[in-house]
Amino acid sequence: MTEIVPDTTVAAIATELPGAAELFRRHGISFCCGGDIPLSMAAEQAGLVPAALIADLKALQQASGRDAPQETLALISHILTRYHAAHREELDWLIPLAQKVERVHGNHPSAPIGLSGTLAQLRDELESHMIKEEQVLFPMMQHGGSRMIAHPIAEMRSEHEDEAQHLQTIEHVTRGLALPEGACRSWTALYTGLRKFTDDLVVHMHLENEVLFPRFQSVS
Incomplete structure (x- = not known):
């Protein structure tokens, strides 16, 4: 941190x-x-x-992290259900909703132009990232770690930095998730959902970078 x-x-x-x-x-x-x-x-x-x-x-x-389980196996399960599953579910509806808001309100000076594209790119990269954790890194951790674990951990940390860049882009195109006066229900729902999604993603990365990953640094 x-x-x-x-x-x-x-x-x-x-x-x-x-x-x-x-x-x-x-x-x-x-x-x-x-x-x-x-x-x-x-x-x-x-x-x-x-x-x-x-x-x-x-x-x-x-x-930070107080609401997450402390035991390693329980923490991994928590990350999978509370964050991996939630990210997938939420991006499935946030992207088409962003496309709708951009299409309907494209002429508005506060329209989040480019948001849907950023979310789509984030979805693709995040999906690849989570699959690598689910299929490679987390199983290694569930079996107590490995001398080979340093490389996947370093790769996940690097990809977290890429995800952080996408968060900054989302903040930029939405003007800090600030709704314009008189925003419609779709626009309001989009920013409400984005606020939860982006906050969740930061917590997700924090739990891995600062709580889970350091437990296995000495194993490698």
Whole structure:
């Protein structure tokens, strides 16, 4: 996990720490276009005391992962049912809904043009990623690990970075999931679903990067 200090960038925290993206949105801090600025500067621009923002982020860090099982086999099962299955189900309806909103509201200045394409690319990459975990990495972990496990773990960590880039793109094209005044039900449902999906994906990656994977680093 990236250390939360004044010089840490907004983007680094938003896509790694569960709840950080929503905290930033609440304070009007962008983690896509302006995400490369340090937390201290972002706080000052938003009219916040940097130390207070960092304290809130550290509180989120302390709370992260508490709702997940601690035992390794139970944690893997939790990831499979709570995140893998949910991602597949939600993307199945989020993509066509995004296509509808883009088609119907394409002339609106706040229309999320390009969102459906980004989601489709994320779906394809995420599906490949999850299959590799389900068929290769998790079975190795369920059998206690292996001296060969370092490579698949490193590959999954690298792919998580790609997924984080897609999250930043989603944040950009949706303007921070900000609905325009008078948004229709479809648009509202799309952003409500996206908020849950993106938050879930950050928690999913966090559980793997910070909780599950480190348990097997010493096995390799």
